[in-house]
Amino acid sequence: MSQEKNNIKEFFKALPKNIFSGFVVSLIALPLCLGLAMASEAPPIAGVIAAVVGGIVVSIFGGSYVTITGPGNGLVGVLLVAVTTLGLNGTYAAVICSGGLLLILGFLRMGKLADYFPSSAIQGMLAAIGLIILGKQFHIMLGNKISRETSIDYLLEIPSTIGDVFVFEDKGLLYAAIAGVLSLAIMVFYPKIRNKYLQLIPAPMWIVILSISFSYYYELVLQQPNPIHPDYMLSGIPTLNEIITQLPRPDFGGVVSISFISSVFALTLIASIESLLSIKAVDKLDPEKRRSNVNKDIKALGLATIGSGFLGGLNVVTVIARSSVNVNNGGSNRSSNFFHATFLVVFILLFSTQLTRIPLPALMAILVFTGYRLAAPEKVQKIFYIGKEQLIIFFVTLLVTLKIGLITGIVAGVGVTFIIHIVINKSFGMFFRNILKPNVLMFKEQSDENGTYYVSVKHFCSFLNYNKLKYKLDAIPEDKDVVVDFSMCEFVDHTVMENLHDYQELFLKKGGHFEVVGLDMHDTDSAHPFALRRLLPVPNIFKSNLTKRQTNLEALAKDYSLNYTSTKRKDTHFLDNFMFFKTKKINHIYNQITGEKEDLLMFDIEFSEGEFIAKEVVRSTMLHIDLHRTIPQFTLDKEGFLEKVYAFAGFKDVPFEQHSDFSKRFYLLGEDEKAIKNFFVNDLVQFFECNPYYHVESNGNSLLVFSKERLASNKEVKTLLNFGKRLREVIYKTPS
């Protein structure tokens, strides 16, 4: 009972933060919903309806914590086909049926559909969806509406559309194209600008705000009509009243037709795959590292999809970009999803007429960027590193999806993967004989005090039977030690290796250990290229010379008699405990400068924030000081306007009555207020008051110091190093 009360208390305590993050998410969701619906050739409001219904239903019935639901980009390709073959009302019927199917899948605990597909095939399918979106919307973005047979035709015509822009005779179309290009530029360059105030509003919302103000500028200041061609303006945003009074009548007439059934299956398949991938990715971002109940979420998504279909909305899926924005803005439970829906309703209620001032090319630029991100060349590069055969799987899936359709594409991907596995192992029998065998043994070692979990896998482990391994691994608490032994396993595929890597990260973050053993034997066995390539780091072929900055750093290190290495370091778990990295993904650290005793470590770091189109890659220079003693956990930063906004949203500042200047200028955050007050003695407070500002963070026994979210110059490196050394001295003098 008391725990329940506590939960309610916690919930209300976190509510302001969740309202705030729900608001920020709704800012990015609004343009995305409109754009995704338009790209699917459904009325733009259909996307918003999906997000609202999804946000409300899934926040009540769902099983995940920080995910945001709404119309997904993966479904654009399928919906497009559905709308053209079944008509709008037929599509709504298909949406409703796919919702029902999802619901059934959830009840049958089959929500884990995505586990049965090889990851390269899924990558290929997603890339194909990206190209479908990009191919179609690119033309609208440049003010050239065309209609072609297949997705490939759209892609092939991109160069001629670009050429057309320069010979536009109609000024309206030219303006439309300019709006599109500018919007695309905003999407591309926004993540590169690290300005707190600018970042408060997501890029897609900037596009909306700027284009609406542009239209008002013409109307009110110049007293001229909007120069953008009226055909290229967003149209048909109904008011809330109209949505409720003019419900669509889903047309179930074609239920038995093949096109209907295949649409329903495709919608269900893609919806479940997209949702699962998103849930998995978002779980990784969750600062509290909770595990989502996938089947419960699938059920909720199914229910939401049914509701959305009846109200004239699209499929509801879990979406990655919006969810990551949610995490980054402090969303901590499902209520943020609910508030994101609420704010969307408010927007439609208040601004439904203003929304028609958004030019279509601007919205489509957001989608073109989305499509590009799905099919980005880096992905191909990454897959190539894993293995050439993965590239074959990827491209077969991609091309078949583009040429024929999504279902055929994924089936082809699975087929090719299986054939490749047979060819590599030169054996079909191994798969045939062993596929149904319960090949995974898991037991907790009785003799061992800590109770290490031992998992042994026999025969083969690939996407075909990965679910068996996953089932066992899921039953192990993440703070325990696990050894996965493949020594009796003849073949391990890439899908499994990739998933094991995810488990490894998860266990490390939750305080456990996850070790994979027994693959050394496969090393010498040429029949195991997947395992091989996953295990060995990619050799650096281009041993590049040091850059100017690196030589400077080297000289600096020598000057101060410190050690310098330029190599990338991937194990960065010593940073996991810092609040700053709770919602961020560290890629690697490099250019390390260490002191004699290695308790001072200065490094350049590359980390990313958010996922997918909301992803921002940041490089920065930081200093890590190992204190060899326990101090309270805290975060100290410059106090500014933004922090005041955050304070409203429920982030707490530790006040210092006797140091009002320090309190005013610094923003100090921490759980244990008393310990922090004791720790910040006069000397320390004065030290911070009379030195330059740095973001200083303590994780309990070490400090992280950095100033800006960019790489530091040579001089800044010196100052930072000096600051760190002196700070360490001051802290050593404080009473422990």
Place this chain on the structure above:
Amino acid sequence: MNLKPFTTIGIGVTFSPNLKANISEAARLSLFFQAKLVLIHVGDKTTDKENAFKTFLKPYIDQNIDYEIVFKTGDPVDVILSATQEKDIDLLILGALQRETFFKYYVGSIARKITRQAKCSVLLLINPSVDRIACQHIVVNGLEDPKTKQTVTTAFYVAHKLSSDKITIVEEISQQEVAVNVDDDKSLRKSTIVKERLKLREDTRVKKIIDDIPSEYKSSLAINTQPIFGKRGYSIGHYAQVVRADLLVMNAPVKTSFWDRLFPHDIEHILTELPTDVLIIR
């Protein structure tokens, strides 16, 4: 309790490269268990054959082994089964075959039929050897089953006679008994608690069985228990392979029907993939 479970040991012999090794193993076991050895040959009786068998048995005849050679023609399965009954054999030794790679063994169709139909205990040898290889670690199943008590006791008897170092009793607990599906953190905690409870329950049950075993069998033997959550019959084989056990002792299957072969369970899994030498107690 039967303190001497094996009084007559039978082995089917044919002229194969493994003949000498098979006879050696069987003879050694007969000496260990102080049992009579019966060689069963499917075929006509000739002096040549008899002499051949006797030369292989020579070192053991010197140690006063009690033996008999049976010659009988007919279908191998029928011959061996009928001889088993006639001669009152209570332990039948069969050799296994190797598949593809060096490490994989399976039971051939004849041996498999015999295993299924035999009324006595069956020992399946994967790697018979002429010289003795010590049997150090024995794994025995501790299923919740009326036969388990006898099986475990026999395993201890064998361990004692072969002077093994270690015996592990494996309790296979099927997933259905846990009855909690792991979906999120909460259900994971719940299932971990349920498993812990099941483990305790199984441990107490097995402890009781061990307590009833004569202490002379238990001395100088390290006894372990290991609960495993997994598919019955399959996971114990996998476990025996993982811990590199020298002998796996198992209950006889309840019954084997056509369906069991289509959807193999319990012993059938072991027969298709012998993890080590397997002793099936009847």
